[in-house]
Amino acid sequence: MWPDEGLKRKIECLLDIFAENIYSSEGFCWTEFDVNWQPLISEVSYGHDIETSWLLKETLDICQIKNEKIEQMTLKLAEYVLEHGLDEYGALYNHYHFQTKKTDRTRVWWVQAEAVVGFYHAYQITGDETFLAAANKVWLYIQTFFIDKRSNSEWFSRLDAHNQILSSKLENDGSSLEPISDSWKGPYHTVRMYIEIIERLGGKGNDGME
Numbered sequence: 001m002w003p004d005e006g007l008k009r010k011i012e013c014l015l016d017i018f019a020e021n022i023y024s025s026e027g028f029c030w031t032e033f034d035v036n037w038q039p040l041i042s043e044v045s046y047g048h049d050i051e052t053s054w055l056l057k058e059t060l061d062i063c064q065i066k067n068e069k070i071e072q073m074t075l076k077l078a079e080y081v082l083e084h085g086l087d088e089y090g091a092l093y094n095h096y097h098f099q100t101k102k103t104d105r106t107r108v109w110w111v112q113a114e115a116v117v118g119f120y121h122a123y124q125i126t127g128d129e130t131f132l133a134a135a136n137k138v139w140l141y142i143q144t145f146f147i148d149k150r151s152n153s154e155w156f157s158r159l160d161a162h163n164q165i166l167s168s169k170l171e172n173d174g175s176s177l178e179p180i181s182d183s184w185k186g187p188y189h190t191v192r193m194y195i196e197i198i199e200r201l202g203g204k205g206n207d208g209m210e
Helices: 005-022 046-063 068-085 109-126 129-146 188-200
Strands: 043-045 095-097 102-104
Touching: 005 046, 005 068, 043 046, 043 068, 046 068, 046 109, 068 109, 068 129, 109 129, 109 188
Parallel strands: none
Antiparallel strands: 043 095, 095 102
């Protein structure tokens, strides 16, 4: 977009911050910090981590940056999410809280969209069909439970642990319960997922995607 060396150095600095402060050697990213980069919240956000895994690699590619630590980190993030965040239905959990040892099993629309891209990206760089199977599994879950079959509709916002539709608004805010749209829900995660997968499949048939 703007091949400026000063900007590139700033991006490299941000990548170093990611590697040194945000990423945990266990394979996930901390989400909020104090001024000394100490984590304020003891949790894993599976959607943010699988999204981070492919966006960081995209950053390296677009900016033509060689950074082996970041390369390894992107794969470790995908591996961690695959091992800990994917349920038996093929949906990605929302969060895991280390202190309470509880998993937020709410299925959120954007988390599922990013999982398809993130797992397929991991398959592309490794050739490991476990990631391809995961991408297909999440995509099947989306088609089965998230996409509203009503005419001119789109994806539901959230589902519970039993795949039942949840309202995207707080029940006590005085407004009607609406499972499709709210102030947080936008189209870019879903639309970007479709565009990313179409581009990644370009010239290769379906390349394993169903």
